[in-house]
Amino acid sequence: MAEYETHEHDVLVIGAGGAGLRAAIESSAQGADTALICKSLLGKAHTVMAEGGIAAAMGNVWPEDNWKVHFRDTMRGGKLLNNWRMAQLHAQEAPERVLELEEWGALFDRTKDGLILQRDFGGHRYARLAHVGDRTGLEMIRTLQQHAVHKGITVYMECTLVSLLKDGDRVCGAFGYWRESGKFVVFKAKAVVLATGGIGKAWEFTSNSWEYTGDGVAMALEAGADLIDMECYQFHPTGMVWPHSVRGILVTEGVRGDGGVLRNSTGRRFMFDYIPEFFKKETADSEAEADRWYTDKKNNRRPPELLPRDEVARAINAEVKAGRGSPHGGVFLDIATRRDAETIKRRLPSMYHQFKELADVDITTTPMEVGPTAHYMNGGVRVDGEGSATSVPGLFAAGEVAGGLHGANRLGGNSLSDLLVFGRRAGLAAAEYAKSVSKAPSVDEGRVEALAREAVTPFDPGGTENPYALHHELQKEMQSDVGIIRVQQELERAVKKIGELRARLKRVRVEGHRQFNPGWHLAIDLRSLLVCAEAVARAAIERKESRGGHARDDFPKPDPAFGKVNMVVRKRGEALSVSQEPIPEMPAELKALLEG
Amino acid sequence: MARVAKLRIWRGDASGGQLRDYDVPWEEGMVLLDVLHVLQATQAGDLAVRWNCKAGKCGSCSAEVNGKPRLMCMTRMSSLDTAAPITVAPMKTFPVLRDLVTDVSFNFEMAKRVPAFKPGPKGPDGKYRMMQEDIDRVQEFHKCIECFLCQNVCHVIRDHPENKAHFAGPRLFVRYAALEMHPLDTNDRAELLKAKMGLGMCNITKCCTEVCPESIKITDNAIIPLKERVVDQFFDPLRWAWRKMTGGGNGST
Numbered sequence: 001m002a003e004y005e006t007h008e009h010d011v012l013v014i015g016a017g018g019a020g021l022r023a024a025i026e027s028s029a030q031g032a033d034t035a036l037i038c039k040s041l042l043g044k045a046h047t048v049m050a051e052g053g054i055a056a057a058m059g060n061v062w063p064e065d066n067w068k069v070h071f072r073d074t075m076r077g078g079k080l081l082n083n084w085r086m087a088q089l090h091a092q093e094a095p096e097r098v099l100e101l102e103e104w105g106a107l108f109d110r111t112k113d114g115l116i117l118q119r120d121f122g123g124h125r126y127a128r129l130a131h132v133g134d135r136t137g138l139e140m141i142r143t144l145q146q147h148a149v150h151k152g153i154t155v156y157m158e159c160t161l162v163s164l165l166k167d168g169d170r171v172c173g174a175f176g177y178w179r180e181s182g183k184f185v186v187f188k189a190k191a192v193v194l195a196t197g198g199i200g201k202a203w204e205f206t207s208n209s210w211e212y213t214g215d216g217v218a219m220a221l222e223a224g225a226d227l228i229d230m231e232c233y234q235f236h237p238t239g240m241v242w243p244h245s246v247r248g249i250l251v252t253e254g255v256r257g258d259g260g261v262l263r264n265s266t267g268r269r270f271m272f273d274y275i276p277e278f279f280k281k282e283t284a285d286s287e288a289e290a291d292r293w294y295t296d297k298k299n300n301r302r303p304p305e306l307l308p309r310d311e312v313a314r315a316i317n318a319e320v321k322a323g324r325g326s327p328h329g330g331v332f333l334d335i336a337t338r339r340d341a342e343t344i345k346r347r348l349p350s351m352y353h354q355f356k357e358l359a360d361v362d363i364t365t366t367p368m369e370v371g372p373t374a375h376y377m378n379g380g381v382r383v384d385g386e387g388s389a390t391s392v393p394g395l396f397a398a399g400e401v402a403g404g405l406h407g408a409n410r411l412g413g414n415s416l417s418d419l420l421v422f423g424r425r426a427g428l429a430a431a432e433y434a435k436s437v438s439k440a441p442s443v444d445e446g447r448v449e450a451l452a453r454e455a456v457t458p459f460d461p462g463g464t465e466n467p468y469a470l471h472h473e474l475q476k477e478m479q480s481d482v483g484i485i486r487v488q489q490e491l492e493r494a495v496k497k498i499g500e501l502r503a504r505l506k507r508v509r510v511e512g513h514r515q516f517n518p519g520w521h522l523a524i525d526l527r528s529l530l531v532c533a534e535a536v537a538r539a540a541i542e543r544k545e546s547r548g549g550h551a552r553d554d555f556p557k558p559d560p561a562f563g564k565v566n567m568v569v570r571k572r573g574e575a576l577s578v579s580q581e582p583i584p585e586m587p588a589e590l591k592a593l594l595e596g
Numbered sequence: 597m598a599r600v601a602k603l604r605i606w607r608g609d610a611s612g613g614q615l616r617d618y619d620v621p622w623e624e625g626m627v628l629l630d631v632l633h634v635l636q637a638t639q640a641g642d643l644a645v646r647w648n649c650k651a652g653k654c655g656s657c658s659a660e661v662n663g664k665p666r667l668m669c670m671t672r673m674s675s676l677d678t679a680a681p682i683t684v685a686p687m688k689t690f691p692v693l694r695d696l697v698t699d700v701s702f703n704f705e706m707a708k709r710v711p712a713f714k715p716g717p718k719g720p721d722g723k724y725r726m727m728q729e730d731i732d733r734v735q736e737f738h739k740c741i742e743c744f745l746c747q748n749v750c751h752v753i754r755d756h757p758e759n760k761a762h763f764a765g766p767r768l769f770v771r772y773a774a775l776e777m778h779p780l781d782t783n784d785r786a787e788l789l790k791a792k793m794g795l796g797m798c799n800i801t802k803c804c805t806e807v808c809p810e811s812i813k814i815t816d817n818a819i820i821p822l823k824e825r826v827v828d829q830f831f832d833p834l835r836w837a838w839r840k841m842t843g844g845g846n847g848s849t
Contacts, residue, residue: 040646040648040656041646041656041700041704042704043654043742044648044649044654044655044656045648046648046649048648048649048653048654048741049649049651049653049654099723102724103715103724104713105713105715105775105778105780105781107726107731107734107735107738107778109728110726110727110728110731113725114725114726114727115723115725132735132738133735135653135739138653138738138739138741139738142738142740146707146710146712146713147712149707149708150712157704180693180694180697209647209648209649209650209654210647210648211648242625243624243625243626244623244625245623245625245626245627245630246625246627246650246651249650249651250651350652350653353652354651354652357652357670357672358627358651358670358672359625466637466641467641468636468637468638468641469637472637510641510642511640511641511642512641512642513642515609515644515693515694516644516693516694516695516697517641517642517644518636518641518642518643518644518645519636519641519642520642
């Protein structure tokens with residue numbers, strides 16, 4: 001018999017970034033006994049790396065801004081594939097959630113009147129992002145973390161959960177291990193909130209840390225939940241490209257929001273050559289107009305550098321392919337010639353520091369070299385628009401792991417607001433659901449036994465595969481065949497390769513013992529990551545058009561028929577299936593907001 | 597051509613351990629953490645090390661490199677003498693769990709004891725107003741990434757673990773300072789700082805300031821003003837209360 005300890009709570013929140021913390025705070029406020037699980041130490045989740053800001057139509061800088069404009073920007077940025085109800089709630093509730101952070105101690109940069117300052121970002125009509133220099137995520141996670149601790153929420157750190165447990169149809173807990181000791185643990189709960197973030201470690205050049213291996217996506221899939229829009233993965237246009245070892249580390253969109261421009265090797269501001277029809281009406285077509293926009297938004301249109309991320313990432317990709325890239329295979333991001341050194345250091349202190357320390361580049365005098373980097377899962381676990389419930393009773397999802405809000409492409413700044421709005425909603429719904437469950441959760445011991453046995457197989461003698469090598473092969477494959485621009489043949493090759501890697505993962509062998517063993521942790525994480533990678537590739541095969549984060553060389557244009565459907569991925573037995581299902585119909589009064 | 601670094605890494609657990617030598621290839625532009633990842637992938641798959649962001653923003657990969665406490669993700673190989681062996685050891689002040697991973701729960705326990713932020717009433721329009729110049733100082737404290745390097749070098753606990761029971765340490769003093777100087781906060785933590793958090797034990801040698809990767813002036817801007825507040829409160833409570841009520845108490849007096 002496997003040995004494991006057991007903890008029991010009303011609500012279990014898995015993941016302690018912005019969404020998980022906000023969910024736990026809400027669930028606890030509703031009177032539910034709430035536990036929060038972190039894969040790392042508390043406060044180290046990827047939210048800490050978010051830079052630019054929280055999108056919320058507070059109207060502090062531009063009184064013309066309101067939720068309707070934010071809703072419109074979000075829907076158009078997502079190429080209308082978004083769940084309209086989520087986009088509506090998100091736009092309506094984000095300002096309140098930001099003000100709440102202030103009540104809990106967050107200190108955002110201020111306007112001259114002493115209100116929360118808001119900055120420009122791609123795809124947003126008005127300066128809308130509440131921020132703290134370029135370290136907004138740190139402020140947000142620290143504020144939530146301290147608030148959660150003071151509310152007495154139970155926090156379990158350095159614990160990886162690998163499988164949800166079910167009692168009949170409903171979720172009743174989760175199984176995993178303590179990273180420190182390698183010992184097994186079972187959490188029993190009446191409701192579970194997934195807030196596990198994304199799958200960025202599937203690609204070679206990524207802004208994501210080791211944690212983002214899609215554990216929540218894989219657990220939800222295994223438990224019977226649906227995934228949507230997995231093919232619409234977001235590549236952030238500006239990651240570092242040099243030195244090679246830091247390739248992929250994020251360079252905030254705030255650089256462009258604060259006036260930075262993209263240039264190719266000839267010095268040309270090439271984004272003017274890549275303005276798509278869909279955004280022509282709202283995008284400046286001359287440098288003079290673009291530059292006037294920063295101070296006069298009424299009479300000028302937005303610079304093309306601030307098109308949504310999918311557009312900018314593809315443009316950079318095309319410039320590099322055409323041989324007009326920078327020496328290390330990116331393009332130039334220039335703020336040095338556009339703003340004075342003092343402004344740059346004040347507005348973008350961590351970018352200044354990051355380039356100085358890691359690349360010996362002074363961004364106040366020298367352009368940065370940047371290129372696309374795997375960044376964010378636009379899709380994810382399908383949830384209902386109101387309370388973030390999945391199709392599995394007792395299972396909720398919020399933040400990056402949940403799909404719907406962002407459609408085919410997320411606007412910068414809409415992630416931090418997503419975490420707050422839907423973190424809270426998921427916590428609320430989970431606590432209410434838990435109250436409605438009278439029966440104590442009962443765990444199938446046979447299932448726990450099987451999971452425990454499976455978890456230690458990488459220690460079996462006879463295995464030959466190195467987990468680090470398998471991971472690297474997956475990253476190479478995804479980078480080359482499931483990257484920014486895709487074609488049928490390469491996607492099919494990726495599915496085949498992922499299948500081979502799954503077979504080889506069964507023969508993985510790790511050295512040492514179970515105490516804090518990163519090789520073993522990776523071997524287990526890879527099981528989730530391979531499932532997620534396959535879901536992306538299979539959904540990408542089925543979407544035979546280009547839309548948002550999903551671009552097909554063999555189907556380079558959007559197809560209105562595909563604009564009406566989500567690609568839904570399900571797991572039945574060992575196999576993944578993909579089916580097209582209609583997106584929810586938008587009410588007429590909201591449709592009217594999309595024009596203009 | 598790849599160069600080879602001689603790494604001397606502490607391997608072991610709570611029961612003991614020793615420095616072990618590894619030859620690891622590295623290339624231009626790498627940081628020390630990259631070289632450890634190469635080592636993990638090729639020679640020591642079970643080498644325990646914490647990391648997350650790899651960009652100096654999360655504060656996970658603290659260690660003692662050639663005896664100097666620092667973040668491994670911000671330690672460029674070109675800044676080290678790669679002709680000589682590079683020693684990498686876990687932070688000394690915290691109990692070792694395994695290899696470079698230490699038990700930093702002391703810091704989280706101390707954080708639980710910090711009296712919470714308690715804001716005053718909002719303005720008539722339901723909003724808080726604060727001027728940028730009034731929050732600059734506190735924003736400096738909010739830059740803390742909780743790498744715990746300042747706690748690690750603080751000799752009050754580094755050399756005397758028995759002090760941990762009643763000494764919050766520089767990281768937490770920065771947190772107390774951030775709360776005490778927050779323009780909206782109305783809570784009072786001076787008595788606690790004096791009686792239970794060991795503020796008086798700090799004799800301002802500035803070791804913490806020197807290792808802070810965020811360049812927070814911990815001693816000058818956080819600890820010394822806190823010490824002044826405690827003194828003020830116990831010698832001139834009326835003056836302190838007035839400053840707290842009027843919100844005029846930012847920074848040193």
